[in-house]
Amino acid sequence: MNLLTISGSPHVHGKESVQKIMWGVVVAMIPLAVASVLFFGWNAVRVMIISVAACAILEWLIQKFIMKTPATVGDGSAVITGLLLAFNVPSNLDWWIIVIGAIIAIGVAKMSFGGLGKNPFNPALVGRVFLLISFPQQMTTWPKAKELIEQVPQAITAATSGATQAIEVVADATTGATPMGIIKGGLATGQDVSDVVAQLPDYVGSLIGQHGGSLGEISVIAILLGGIFMLFRKIITWHIPVSFLGSAFIFAGIMHLINPGLYIPPMYHLMFGGIMLGAVFMATDMATSPMSSWGQVVFGIGCGLLTMIIRLWGAYPEGVSFAILIMNAFVPLINRAFKPKRFGEKVK
């Protein structure tokens, strides 16, 4: 006779697991990885491999020799951090800078807090911001997206509008400013909004990813594909992306209405820079975002507003990373302030 197992209820478990969720996120990032290779060539592959390998190996080493806990590299979360870090750096970044980023991301931001789920800040963003501050020049010298690929969207845009000048402006150099840099720099030197806008890629080109920038921030379509997959897989909910992008759009729109001569149309703020990558892949990180739906909306709005404040009035052209990290710090408070509605709670 077998011995019977005794345990508390429930005696069945759902199909979801940490592994499935984490590898699901990795799958959601495939379109973005493919897009980055298309635009930046083998250099993108190089950055992603170095970053993912460094993150995974570091996590394994730290668990094996310092924490002396079972290895959890197989759960895929280090791979996510590695990919996100890669998406947040230029494709021509030196290998050793990437490794330093990985050390900060995994070593400091993740493992020193106890590993998976215990980190208050998004590890990839901590790594990214560390690099941005420590290596400002290397981190802001962006190679242009590849010419070869350019011809496809150019053909599309030429067919639809005939206006390809915008792309050609940016296509001059092999490295160049990002759209956010063009905006910030242009406005700072007193150019008119319409002149600045003329230097930007058009909507179609930017949807596909036709401009300079970090590996993963340029192709809006690839990001949205990944986001839709994660929504469908119930890895993320709509609350954070929609409130993040919505509040940024509304805020930028109000500023544009107040002074169209000084503030660019709000749509550009959604198309360029890291806001799409941030809203879909970074702010939605489970461990560092609030637990309740309302909390997530508040968190998203905070991210959106802070991003815009930094973009419009801060020293940096881009504010997504800082905005998310600052809101990460508010998560414990948000969790206490915005709780789910209890059943049978008295309605006031």
Add this chain to the structure above:
Amino acid sequence: MALRTFKIGGVHPPECKIAEHAAIEELGIPKRAIFPLGQSLGAPSVPIVKKGDMVKVGQLIAKGEAFISSNIHSSVSGKVFAVDDYLDASGYRKPSIIIDVEGDEWEEGIDRSPNLKRDFSLSKEEILNKIKEAGIVGMGGAAFPTHVKLTVPAGKKAECLIINAVECEPYLTADHRLMLEKGEEMLVGVSIIMRALEVSRAIIGIENNKKDAIQHLSESAKKFQGIKIMALKVKYPQGAEKQLVKAAINREIPSGKLPLEVGAVVTNAGTSLAVYEAVQKNKPLIDRIVTLTGKSVAKPSNFLVRNGSPVFMLIEAAGGLPEDTGKIISGGPMMGKAVTSTDIPVTKGTSGILLMTQKESKRVPVQNCIRCAKCTTACPMGLEPYYLAILSTNENYESLEKEGVMDCIECGSCHFTCPSGRPLLDTIRVGKNQVGKIIRNRNVR
């Protein structure tokens, strides 16, 4: 129109209703029957027989003397072997009456004919008295004495009777078969309860995975006044009282209150049949329908079982204990209790026996909480299971009470849904017990 259901939380465990087409079979008479004295909620019953006494089927053997307690009748005839401790589903030895069976001699006055009887002439008090005498308790699992539930306290008014025929637990099919095979008897029972409560409206809530039962009862219900069959969208834990009231009449029972607070009374399908038998046939609660099921069970079945029959009898009748049995559960897989032995008896609250394979018996490995918030989304009470678990671990009972741990209905949706396989409910239960003790002590003072 979209089917109704409750709004907050809920999960969708695989239904696994593998015994749903197995017609109810009479199990037969055990050699020895065991009647634990504490088989309903409230105070244990007081035995009125002693070792060596001869008893008949349907004879009162233990009285419910406290306000919340219930009578127990023998389901067999024979000689009282002992009034002694015996292992029950809790895993502990509890005071029980043990009867060695001799023959099958019934008390006089019990109508054992299969004829349907519809006699609505009894008064409210007479009905309640018969229910109390018959020892009827809620048969969905909690086993709350029915006569107490149906006695509306002064100042409160019942408006609507809701019959819980949801059977949202995976695997269990006892209520499903009952509705198909004894639907009219059940409806008579419902009508009697309506009289006892003086309400004109009853809603029978059935999840939409039992379409044949919904159709069958809808047809039969035309012969009864004020009974409405309501198909509900399948979602666990819809059979929980508060969730069912919300789904059926869209009213939210306040925290810590009973359904009567919103004018509702909820009783179970099996209980309604027991009321029919008690009031119309003079038969006390001595048997019930029990599902014996599991993926490896040779013949998943629904048995009409005499209370006190040992569980191994059901297992043998369903083709014996499968080789790979790793866990035996009294009840369903979400809220049922893992038992320690097949010797334990079927009691008034036993809705099913589930035999799980060794593979199914093992829990998934526990990982770090990734703060995915899936437990918070799944909790049908709108609580934050991850946080309650942390507070329980930290023994922070003051905060635990503020965070509503006493509202937890222990449905297990949090643990079920947790990707990290964290034993959230285990942990919360420990804290909830402590908070319960603290509250009771405070009330005493």
